[in-house]
Amino acid sequence: MTETAGKEGTDTLEERIVAIVVREGMIDREKLVPEATLEDLGVDSVEVVMILNGIEEEFGIYVPIDETMSEVRTVGDLLGVIKGIVEKKAAEPQAE
Amino acid sequence: MATGLKPEIRTVETRRDLKLFLRLPRLIYAGMAGFSPRLDFEQAEILDPKRGPFFRHGRARYFLAVRDGVAVGRISAQIDDLGRPGEGLFGCLDAIDDFAVVEALLTAAEGWLAGEGARLARGPFMLSINGESGLLLEGQMTPAMVMMGWSPAYLADHLERAGYQLGKRLLTYRMALEADTDNAHAASLRGRLVTGRNRVRGLDMANLAREAEIFATLFNDAWAGNWGFAPITQAEIAKMLTSMRLMLHRDFGVVFETDGKPIGFALALPNLAEIVHEFNGRLLPFNWLKLGRWALGRKCRSVRIILMGVAGAVRSSVLGAAVPIVLIDELIQRSKGDGWQVDEIEMGWVLEDNLQVRALIEKVGGNVDKTYGIFDKELAAPTGGR
Numbered sequence: 001m002t003e004t005a006g007k008e009g010t011d012t013l014e015e016r017i018v019a020i021v022v023r024e025g026m027i028d029r030e031k032l033v034p035e036a037t038l039e040d041l042g043v044d045s046v047e048v049v050m051i052l053n054g055i056e057e058e059f060g061i062y063v064p065i066d067e068t069m070s071e072v073r074t075v076g077d078l079l080g081v082i083k084g085i086v087e088k089k090a091a092e093p094q095a096e
Numbered sequence: 097m098a099t100g101l102k103p104e105i106r107t108v109e110t111r112r113d114l115k116l117f118l119r120l121p122r123l124i125y126a127g128m129a130g131f132s133p134r135l136d137f138e139q140a141e142i143l144d145p146k147r148g149p150f151f152r153h154g155r156a157r158y159f160l161a162v163r164d165g166v167a168v169g170r171i172s173a174q175i176d177d178l179g180r181p182g183e184g185l186f187g188c189l190d191a192i193d194d195f196a197v198v199e200a201l202l203t204a205a206e207g208w209l210a211g212e213g214a215r216l217a218r219g220p221f222m223l224s225i226n227g228e229s230g231l232l233l234e235g236q237m238t239p240a241m242v243m244m245g246w247s248p249a250y251l252a253d254h255l256e257r258a259g260y261q262l263g264k265r266l267l268t269y270r271m272a273l274e275a276d277t278d279n280a281h282a283a284s285l286r287g288r289l290v291t292g293r294n295r296v297r298g299l300d301m302a303n304l305a306r307e308a309e310i311f312a313t314l315f316n317d318a319w320a321g322n323w324g325f326a327p328i329t330q331a332e333i334a335k336m337l338t339s340m341r342l343m344l345h346r347d348f349g350v351v352f353e354t355d356g357k358p359i360g361f362a363l364a365l366p367n368l369a370e371i372v373h374e375f376n377g378r379l380l381p382f383n384w385l386k387l388g389r390w391a392l393g394r395k396c397r398s399v400r401i402i403l404m405g406v407a408g409a410v411r412s413s414v415l416g417a418a419v420p421i422v423l424i425d426e427l428i429q430r431s432k433g434d435g436w437q438v439d440e441i442e443m444g445w446v447l448e449d450n451l452q453v454r455a456l457i458e459k460v461g462g463n464v465d466k467t468y469g470i471f472d473k474e475l476a477a478p479t480g481g482r
Contacts, residue, residue: 049284
């Protein structure tokens, strides 16, 4: 997704999310630029579900379509929200 | 009947002519395989200039083809002031299998349209693109559906012979509902989405005028910019709702709201064609009783999702992508519960080249059941003075 390498963990997380979006949304990888909107990419209801399900399986999280997710329009927005949820989950103390 | 002789073309001027115009399809198509007579009342609500909401923003002229004193065809020509400048529309094209009849009807319609300043004749539409649209190309033997036209296959050939070109193909989809029909994707979305600030409600039967305003606003917002778009008016939706009031139920309209603000809607109509095919166009003297029993007894087996829209402001967001399938699923769930016996849903029409909407419908289980065509012909400028 990014040309410049950031912290290793961040890039890895982003690439994992991108891979899911490419696979579940059936989107060409080269079209998945941060400013591309879901509408531009032709992402419909079913593909939204498949992407979210894929992300939930991959990271063991639940992704609600809350106020923040509802307003996601671009690939960059989507990555930002998902990364936020994953990072928040990772920061939570593990249950005994 | 197909003599090839040019028929007399009569402009519809009187109420008697208008009645004949309304009845004509069942007079000339009676006995044809696949044809199902419509209610005269249903057509009058649209075509009668004294009742039809189209006439608040458009004008029309109706023509009958008559040969040996017998009506053998009909056509409408209309200008929609909410449509594109220079575009003339035709509709209600019904005729016996005789090119001379179809050609004479088209010539009359084209002449009137050219006189109104149109440079293109496009159709058929009854009376605008927000009414019954297209000539049935494929699916003549498929069961009839409310507010979807039926035409014999020969009419398309006659149109093309008269210089018309097929401009767009429209598709309708049918989906069989089983008692256990459940779409896992839709269920997943509902679980995530219909919570907190969001809710889905049924049609508010006590405030149909208000519902019509909501539907018109969302529909126009959603579809503006699509091919052939002309805004639908609140009056047109209100007429549809009120004329179907006996058959309507709160379960056939659903509205998705966020913080009480409508974001999307879907409206289905019970398939009147299931019962009225045996009425031969008439409600009197006793057919209205049968219709009432059918409606109140929740006996309809099929419905058509006729209007749907999602607010433009959310269309390109996750919410906008998610709402359509939630609305369709809500209608499906309601159609299976509370005493309803619906086992088929028709969706459409959809432009053949609107691949995104088609993909969505196909993913929820829809299969193409009918294909309609919109035909175009450029009109020559009228010659001579007035």
